[in-house]
Amino acid sequence: MAKIGVFVCHCGENIASMVDTGNLVRSLSDHPGVEVCNEYKYFCSDPGQETVKRAIREHNLTGVVVAACSPRMHEQTFRKACAEAGLNPYMLELANIREQCSWVHSNKEQATGKAIEITRSLVEKVKRNNELKPISVPVTRRALVIGGGIAGIQAALDIASAGREVVLVEREPSIGGHMSQLSETFPTLDCSQCILTPRMVEAIQHPNIRVLTYSEVEEVVGYIGNFTVKVRNKARYVDIDKCTGCGDCIQKCPQKKIPSEFECGLGNRSAIYTPFAQAVPNKPVIDRNRCTYFKNGKCKICQKTCQIEHCIDFDMQDTYEEIEVGAIVVATGFQIQDTSVYGEYGYGKYKDVITGLQFERLASASGPTAGKILRPSDGKEPETVVFIQCAGSRDPSKGVKYCSKICCMYTAKHAMLYAHKHHHGNSQIFYMDIRAAGKGYDEFTRRAIEEDGAGYVRGRVSKVFQENGKLIVRGVDTLLGKPVEVAADMVVLATAMVPQPDAKEFAKRIGIGYDEYGFFNEAHLKLRPVETATAGIYLCGACQSPKDIPDTVAQASASAAKVLGLFSREQLEREPVVAAVTESTCAGCWGCVMACPYNAIEKQDIKDRNGKVIKQVASVNPGLCQGCGTCVTFCRSNSIDLAGFTEKQIFAEVMAL
Amino acid sequence: MSEPFEPKIVAFVCTYCTYAGADLAGTSRLKYATNVRIVRLPCTGRISPLFILKALQKGADAVLVSGCHPGDCHFTAGNYHARRRWTVFRALLSFTGIPEERIRFSWISAAEGAKFAELINSITEDTRKLGPFTQYQELQTIIETQSTY
Numbered sequence A: 001m002a003k004i005g006v007f008v009c010h011c012g013e014n015i016a017s018m019v020d021t022g023n024l025v026r027s028l029s030d031h032p033g034v035e036v037c038n039e040y041k042y043f044c045s046d047p048g049q050e051t052v053k054r055a056i057r058e059h060n061l062t063g064v065v066v067a068a069c070s071p072r073m074h075e076q077t078f079r080k081a082c083a084e085a086g087l088n089p090y091m092l093e094l095a096n097i098r099e100q101c102s103w104v105h106s107n108k109e110q111a112t113g114k115a116i117e118i119t120r121s122l123v124e125k126v127k128r129n130n131e132l133k134p135i136s137v138p139v140t141r142r143a144l145v146i147g148g149g150i151a152g153i154q155a156a157l158d159i160a161s162a163g164r165e166v167v168l169v170e171r172e173p174s175i176g177g178h179m180s181q182l183s184e185t186f187p188t189l190d191c192s193q194c195i196l197t198p199r200m201v202e203a204i205q206h207p208n209i210r211v212l213t214y215s216e217v218e219e220v221v222g223y224i225g226n227f228t229v230k231v232r233n234k235a236r237y238v239d240i241d242k243c244t245g246c247g248d249c250i251q252k253c254p255q256k257k258i259p260s261e262f263e264c265g266l267g268n269r270s271a272i273y274t275p276f277a278q279a280v281p282n283k284p285v286i287d288r289n290r291c292t293y294f295k296n297g298k299c300k301i302c303q304k305t306c307q308i309e310h311c312i313d314f315d316m317q318d319t320y321e322e323i324e325v326g327a328i329v330v331a332t333g334f335q336i337q338d339t340s341v342y343g344e345y346g347y348g349k350y351k352d353v354i355t356g357l358q359f360e361r362l363a364s365a366s367g368p369t370a371g372k373i374l375r376p377s378d379g380k381e382p383e384t385v386v387f388i389q390c391a392g393s394r395d396p397s398k399g400v401k402y403c404s405k406i407c408c409m410y411t412a413k414h415a416m417l418y419a420h421k422h423h424h425g426n427s428q429i430f431y432m433d434i435r436a437a438g439k440g441y442d443e444f445t446r447r448a449i450e451e452d453g454a455g456y457v458r459g460r461v462s463k464v465f466q467e468n469g470k471l472i473v474r475g476v477d478t479l480l481g482k483p484v485e486v487a488a489d490m491v492v493l494a495t496a497m498v499p500q501p502d503a504k505e506f507a508k509r510i511g512i513g514y515d516e517y518g519f520f521n522e523a524h525l526k527l528r529p530v531e532t533a534t535a536g537i538y539l540c541g542a543c544q545s546p547k548d549i550p551d552t553v554a555q556a557s558a559s560a561a562k563v564l565g566l567f568s569r570e571q572l573e574r575e576p577v578v579a580a581v582t583e584s585t586c587a588g589c590w591g592c593v594m595a596c597p598y599n600a601i602e603k604q605d606i607k608d609r610n611g612k613v614i615k616q617v618a619s620v621n622p623g624l625c626q627g628c629g630t631c632v633t634f635c636r637s638n639s640i641d642l643a644g645f646t647e648k649q650i651f652a653e654v655m656a657l
Numbered sequence B: 001m002s003e004p005f006e007p008k009i010v011a012f013v014c015t016y017c018t019y020a021g022a023d024l025a026g027t028s029r030l031k032y033a034t035n036v037r038i039v040r041l042p043c044t045g046r047i048s049p050l051f052i053l054k055a056l057q058k059g060a061d062a063v064l065v066s067g068c069h070p071g072d073c074h075f076t077a078g079n080y081h082a083r084r085r086w087t088v089f090r091a092l093l094s095f096t097g098i099p100e101e102r103i104r105f106s107w108i109s110a111a112e113g114a115k116f117a118e119l120i121n122s123i124t125e126d127t128r129k130l131g132p133f134t135q136y137q138e139l140q141t142i143i144e145t146q147s148t149y
Helices: A021-029 A044-058 A073-084 A098-102 A107-128 A151-161 A179-181 A190-205 A248-252 A290-298 A301-305 A357-362 A407-421 A439-450 A503-508 A549-567 A591-595 A630-634 A647-656 B018-027 B050-057 B078-096 B114-130 B135-146
Strands: A004-009 A034-040 A065-067 A092-096 A135-138 A140-144 A163-169 A207-212 A215-223 A226-233 A319-325 A326-328 A334-337 A353-355 A385-390 A427-429 A455-458 A461-467 A470-477 A482-490 A490-495 A497-499 A537-539 A571-574 A579-583 A601-605 A613-620 A641-644 B009-014 B036-041 B062-067 B103-107
Touching: A004 A044, A004 A140, A021 A034, A021 A107, A034 A044, A044 A098, A044 A461, A065 A073, A065 A107, A065 A407, A073 A092, A073 A179, A073 B018, A092 A107, A092 B103, A098 A455, A098 B018, A107 B036, A107 B103, A135 A601, A135 B009, A135 B135, A140 A151, A140 A319, A151 A179, A151 A207, A151 A319, A151 A326, A163 A215, A163 A226, A179 A190, A179 A357, A190 A207, A215 A439, A215 A503, A248 A301, A301 A647, A319 A357, A319 B103, A326 A549, A326 A601, A353 A357, A353 A427, A353 B062, A357 A407, A357 A490, A385 A407, A385 A470, A385 A482, A385 B078, A407 A427, A407 A490, A455 A470, A503 B078, A537 B103, A591 A601, A591 A630, A630 A641, A630 B078, A647 B036, A647 B050, B009 B018, B009 B050, B018 B036, B018 B114, B036 B114, B062 B078, B062 B114
Parallel strands: A004 A034, A004 A065, A065 A092, A140 A163, A140 A326, A163 A207, A326 A537, A353 A490, A385 A427, A385 A490, A427 A455, B009 B036, B009 B062, B062 B103
Antiparallel strands: A135 A571, A215 A226, A226 A319, A334 A497, A461 A470, A470 A482, A579 A641, A601 A613
């Protein structure tokens, strides 16, 4: 016989002012199965919880309903109280009469009626609750970090330094990411490579980190604490263990005119190449699509040059390996938007219209011009440089709706670097707003304006065209309300940061959510910013949203902290809200198998005593099941049910309304 | 003059999006009609058409099914299953004698408290115009009077 305790909370005045709690208590006291019904000012307070615990012990309650706030608020509080009083914590329901009743209504009589119905229906539900036990699952204390930019490197280092193994997977031949392409970094103007390369070396030398470059994550199966990841190690055609990185092969390669991806097309590379001089690992890779041997069947000059036997191997194939990990950090970074949508800016048409990232390469000491800012068309020093901000960002018509966050800062930095290298140069920046929120950021943009003479023009550019060897930038100064034209030698576009082109496909492959653009979704924008909705998978860096380096590093360390928190235990406790099959009625139609988004339902053989298979039924793996209940609704014979939300519970709840 | 008809609306919502959206309406102190009763489920994928029929049979005048926006499901695909199920179920409605306007389907995220409040108000208004849903109760009486043998 059910003995239910109902506890009506006033929440100070929050509930009591709109719900007649006395009336609520009187109605519920008479409800069948209700043993005790109390009201109190704050049940979540210590004395309040003590009242609940005492009632459970004194009346031997079999279930508890607390009519108070949202279960999202205090379900855990009262579950704990139940457990302390010796009642199974899952024999509790919260009737939400605050967020979904007293706070949203203004008619006390109606609100009271509604509160009574809500509470009554949950009493009917709790009568049918079952005692549940949290599920224990083991944790593999090894992490996978996907992406070897600054975000991935930082996360990997933090996890590894705490003594846990890390596998760092990077799809390019070297780790380093976009940060390795940058010249100097705002707001301190320290050289990007100088601060990054020590980190890259530390990562590859760390005893707890295994770096897999030129590799991609193909598949992720499993669940928090127990993922199996399939990684494809792409054929490099160079044995990374044998290669000394001497670079002789690169020197001798006859294919030298291939536009370098690292230099954003401003420099060339050979077919066998390392992306940049400080690459980690500093071992070359053969670009199969550009290599003379792979195209014509003849050449192999690199192999002949190489001093080490069998180091360069043209027969190398992609290899696959499966790695067991307990947590995954996604740090796959960003791309810059394809600027060809802005035909009016002439990108691709005029060589001297470049992107911000190309400007970084020009300004970088390791870049194609050895740090001299020169026009790509003729190699001359530009006298006037125009920077166009928001070339893609904050433009719902052609670009993206959001602000890319870093462009105001790097454009100010570009103007500064240009002023430092060309003392008589003239820089003009077309902007919409200057967004410089961050430590030392506003001071930085002021410095660009006041000390380095950057000219800021508030307005948009309508057209860039060539006339008498100059690029004419036609725009408007909205502060003066006048059209302006600037004759420039070079135009730099502050292009938008966009997700990787394959971001959505990748998200589906590993099972995380993404937004309308393809940036990965966090579990909660404010309170769970580095977790995804999939337990055990974390996010950091620009794959989540446009971000600068300080934010990226902070987020990477945060995700590492989350991983280490998970790894602090050998066993993991999970909510027991999982599905289970009644084998005797299951007909084996496998509708549930098809419906399950987690592949948590398997086919199981039922054998007779001689070991002969007499039928096959569905079987739920409670470790994989996340408790959505889609299979339950799918089942034609009602053979599958979801703990905590059983058919019986819900029908009882509905019928009491 | 009789009292204006107050419909009863039963809302089946998923806990991750719409339930949280309804909580947000509460924390934002948005006012809406008292006619709705919310039943919390883990996911719209859990919502069986039988729940809807049962609610209507037991006195609901309208039913709302609401979950996460497509692509946002906490369980990856539960809302797609719910949507597909609704498409099939809708075709069966006329057969079961339920006007389609009695059932509403919507996507409300955890951030859309205002949308939730507006939706409840509009369903309440619409259902008020439709009048009480009595077909099932009438049927119930017929069954009870006829099943004498």
